[in-house]
Amino acid sequence: MAVIIEVLGWGGKRRQYFKIDADQVSIGRGYDNDIVLSDPYISANHLRLNACGDGWVITDLDSLNGLQVIKNPSTDESLFTSGAEIKLGRTKLRLVAESYPLEDAKILHGLERDTNKLNRLSVWLPLLVAVFATQLLSVYASTLAEWEWKNAIPVIVSAQLAIFVGAIFWSLLGRLIRHEAHFLGQYSLILLASLLFTGCSWLLSTLSYNFSSALFGDMVQQLASMSILLLLLSANLTLATNLSSRARWSGCAAFVGVVVIIGSVGQMKSWGEFSPFPQYSSTLAAPALLVVEGQTSEEFLADIDPLFQQADRAALEK
Amino acid sequence: MIKNREAIAMVRMAFIFILAWSSSICAQNDIARDLFADYRSAVLQIRIIDLTSGSKSAIGSGFPINESGLIATNYHVIQLAASEPQQYRIEYLTETNKTGKLKLVDVDVINDLALVEAVDFEGQFIQLATQEPEIGMPVYALGNPLDLGLTVVPGTYNGINRASYHPRVHYTGSLNPGMSGGPTMDRQGQVVGINVATAGNQVSFLVPVSRLHTLVSDYRARGAAIENMQLHIGEQLMADQQEKFSSLFARNWQAISLGEAQVLDELAPFVKCWGGSNSSDDKAQFLSADRSCRSEDSIYMTSTFATGILEYQFIWLEADKLNSWQFYNYYERLFGDFAPGNRADEEDVTGFQCDHGFTQGASGRQSKNVFCLRAYKDYPKLYDILFLQGSVDDKESALISHFTLAGVSKENGLAFTRKFMEVSQWQ
Numbered sequence: 029m030a031v032i033i034e035v036l037g038w039g040g041k042r043r044q045y046f047k048i049d050a051d052q053v054s055i056g057r058g059y060d061n062d063i064v065l066s067d068p069y070i071s072a073n074h075l076r077l078n079a080c081g082d083g084w085v086i087t088d089l090d091s092l093n094g095l096q097v098i099k100n101p102s103t104d105e106s107l108f109t110s111g112a113e114i115k116l117g118r119t120k121l122r123l124v125a126e127s128y129p130l131e132d133a134k135i136l137h138g139l140e141r142d143t144n145k146l147n148r149l150s151v152w153l154p155l156l157v158a159v160f161a162t163q164l165l166s167v168y169a170s171t172l173a174e175w176e177w178k179n180a181i182p183v184i185v186s187a188q189l190a191i192f193v194g195a196i197f198w199s200l201l202g203r204l205i206r207h208e209a210h211f212l213g214q215y216s217l218i219l220l221a222s223l224l225f226t227g228c229s230w231l232l233s234t235l236s237y238n239f240s241s242a243l244f245g246d247m248v249q250q251l252a253s254m255s256i257l258l259l260l261l262s263a264n265l266t267l268a269t270n271l272s273s274r275a276r277w278s279g280c281a282a283f284v285g286v287v288v289i290i291g292s293v294g295q296m297k298s299w300g301e302f303s304p305f306p307q308y309s310s311t312l313a314a315p316a317l318l319v320v321e322g323q324t325s326e327e328f329l330a331d332i333d334p335l336f337q338q339a340d341r342a343a344l345e346k
Numbered sequence: 347m348i349k350n351r352e353a354i355a356m357v358r359m360a361f362i363f364i365l366a367w368s369s370s371i372c373a374q375n376d377i378a379r380d381l382f383a384d385y386r387s388a389v390l391q392i393r394i395i396d397l398t399s400g401s402k403s404a405i406g407s408g409f410p411i412n413e414s415g416l417i418a419t420n421y422h423v424i425q426l427a428a429s430e431p432q433q434y435r436i437e438y439l440t441e442t443n444k445t446g447k448l449k450l451v452d453v454d455v456i457n458d459l460a461l462v463e464a465v466d467f468e469g470q471f472i473q474l475a476t477q478e479p480e481i482g483m484p485v486y487a488l489g490n491p492l493d494l495g496l497t498v499v500p501g502t503y504n505g506i507n508r509a510s511y512h513p514r515v516h517y518t519g520s521l522n523p524g525m526s527g528g529p530t531m532d533r534q535g536q537v538v539g540i541n542v543a544t545a546g547n548q549v550s551f552l553v554p555v556s557r558l559h560t561l562v563s564d565y566r567a568r569g570a571a572i573e574n575m576q577l578h579i580g581e582q583l584m585a586d587q588q589e590k591f592s593s594l595f596a597r598n599w600q601a602i603s604l605g606e607a608q609v610l611d612e613l614a615p616f617v618k619c620w621g622g623s624n625s626s627d628d629k630a631q632f633l634s635a636d637r638s639c640r641s642e643d644s645i646y647m648t649s650t651f652a653t654g655i656l657e658y659q660f661i662w663l664e665a666d667k668l669n670s671w672q673f674y675n676y677y678e679r680l681f682g683d684f685a686p687g688n689r690a691d692e693e694d695v696t697g698f699q700c701d702h703g704f705t706q707g708a709s710g711r712q713s714k715n716v717f718c719l720r721a722y723k724d725y726p727k728l729y730d731i732l733f734l735q736g737s738v739d740d741k742e743s744a745l746i747s748h749f750t751l752a753g754v755s756k757e758n759g760l761a762f763t764r765k766f767m768e769v770s771q772w773q
Binding site: 168169170171172173174240302303304305306307308309310311312313314315316318320321322323324325326327328329331332335336338339340342343 | 629631632667668670671672674675676677678681682683684685686689690691692695696697698699700701702703704705706707712713714715716717718719720721722723726727729732734736738739740741756760763764767768
């Protein structure tokens with residue numbers, strides 16, 4: 029009966045396996061063994077397996093560090109059956125027979141199938157250029173002194189660096205968990221999210237400038253940025269891990285929830301706090317972005333009338 | 347007033363109280379010596395005693411004005427006791443270290459005066475002058491600067507200051523903390539004014555004695571002490587703003603040009619305007635010119651709360667070397683930085699409630715308007731109003747108009763806003 033010996037890595041994942049069609053298999057660090065392992069805590073001739081009925085009998089060959097049984101499906105302690113896990117030195121091994129059941133193959137996530145598209149130069153380069161351009165534009169628009177590249181470059185470079193570091197983090201995680209880095213994929217995703225965020229906040233602030241409605245207020249802006257964060261995290265995780273879609277979405281939602289809670293707790297301090305300064309909408313935008321027609325001053329004055337009642341009510345709640 | 351912006355070279359009054367000046371004129375010294383000798387027992391130190399700690403929390407000066415022990419002082423000296431009678435009591439201390447209890451009977455917050463009464467007061471009183479002295483006459487301020495003991499300060503009477511809505515005598519002499527509420531007397535030993543404030547360097551202010559005459563006759567006519575001080579003060583504030591705004595609305599509101607716009611000029615003699623621009627700055631990428639107007643009639647309510655001010659301001663901006671996006675970025679930053687010019691605390695006012703909207707003026711110009719107000723907690727139907735208007739239809743120039751009215755009624759606030767929007771126009 030052929031025995032398959034798997035060397036397990038982090039999280040019980042198979043790192044390496046040996047398939048040997050023999051009744052007796054010797055394991056150790058020495059080159060005379062059937063399976064040669066490099067763990068320094070393993071003796072030169074550590075143990076021997078002998079096929080016996082449905083399983084194997086293990087004989088410890090007077091090894092220095094001995095053998096530790098992690099799991100053994102067999103009811104007979106001396107017999108190890110398919111699926112048993114043992115540890116010698118610092119190495120975990122699993123013994124399985126060819127008939128050992130497997131999990132079903134997973135469906136490839138759409139994003140992952142398409143990830144090769146993100147890897148293309150024709151995708152990520154334009155994204156990079158677009159992000160670079162929007163950052164440059166925003167720095168340029170907020171510059172009031174004479175334009176100097178030396179002032180703008182550190183700002184843009186540090187923002188790009190942050191995106192780069194984010195992509196490196198996710199690709200390292202992917203490399204570790206799935207042995208797939210998808211660096212360009214992760215990089216493109218973050219670039220895309222940053223563009224989406226810029227576009228979204230610009231659109232919302234233009235809308236809120238024109239229509240002073242609660243619909244486009246701070247709450248909605250926060251909601252939009254949290255949604256973008258949720259989408260980005262979920263996409264990053266899809267590429268970097270094997271999480272099921274339910275686990276992935278709930279994990280992301282929990283993370284975003286924590287971010288929202290931390291943010292609210294930070295703001296809670298100032299809730300209801302008295303300020304001698306007025307908090308008013310100070311947004312102003314270039315005339316091209318103004319699409320609404322103004323009221324007459326009488327209409328405006330009529331609209332602010334309720335403010336007096338509000339203030340009177342507030343004055344009563346000493 | 348713009349926050350964090352360097353204060354314009356305006357005269358700021360501080361509530362007073364010290365001395366460190368001697369006249370070189372012998373005759374003046376003689377009179378000062380005589381007045382000091384004659385009235386030393388009639389100038390009292392007024393002390394506000396905290397009932398919990400039993401110690402004095404504030405001191406000022408005061409003087410009896412009749413034989414029955416009616417004593418005049420400043421409202422700001424006894425304000426703690428007026429606002430929280432259960433926490434503070436008022437005492438006097440004579441030159442000979444005699445003390446006695448005082449009862450608050452009437453106040454005039456607008457002119458910063460108060461009347462207190464001593465129960466069994468025996469002593470000298472000072473007569474109030476019935477005529478205003480001529481400008482240039484030597485007068486003598488008495489009081490207890492910094493708790494150092496009674497002091498006399500010779501100075502000159504410079505008449506009623508026309509630059510303030512509420513009449514104040516400009517007195518050339520040093521008033522210092524603790525002298526508040528003390529009398530300033532002429533050679534005959536008659537009170538011509540009540541020490542109230544200083545602007546430093548010999549520029550000091552007195553409440554004209556005529557205001558004290560009015561307060562005393564009001565009190566006599568009523569024949570009893572004020573029962574509800576808060577209500578009484580609220581009525582005084584309401585009546586004062588009503589009178590002030592009626593007189594402002596009756597005036598002809600003149601415009602003056604700023605950049606390409608027409609803005610409101612000095613509304614009345616008591617509103618002073620100052621201006622500036624960045625045109626001398628070679629590195630400036632844009633052009634900015636401003637005009638700020640302010641009336642210095644700040645009414646002292648508490649150490650954290652002042653009302654009665656009126657201020658308005660205009661800023662003209664031109665993009666010059668900036669493009670439209672950069673210009674609007676700067677403009678937005680400036681627009682978001684306005685704050686009221688009067689101080690107020692949580693105990694005094696509500697937080698600001700604001701609303702904003704676009705308007706189209708008669709000339710077709712689009713503006714963004716911000717209207718903010720906070721209500722007075724102790725004085726119903728009085729508000730601080732901050733209004734802000736910024737033009738939004740020109741790519742390369744802009745006009746910001748702002749005003750703050752402190753302690754104004756809804757009707758006057760709205761009427762002022764309406765007129766302000768009409769007069770300040772950019773055609």
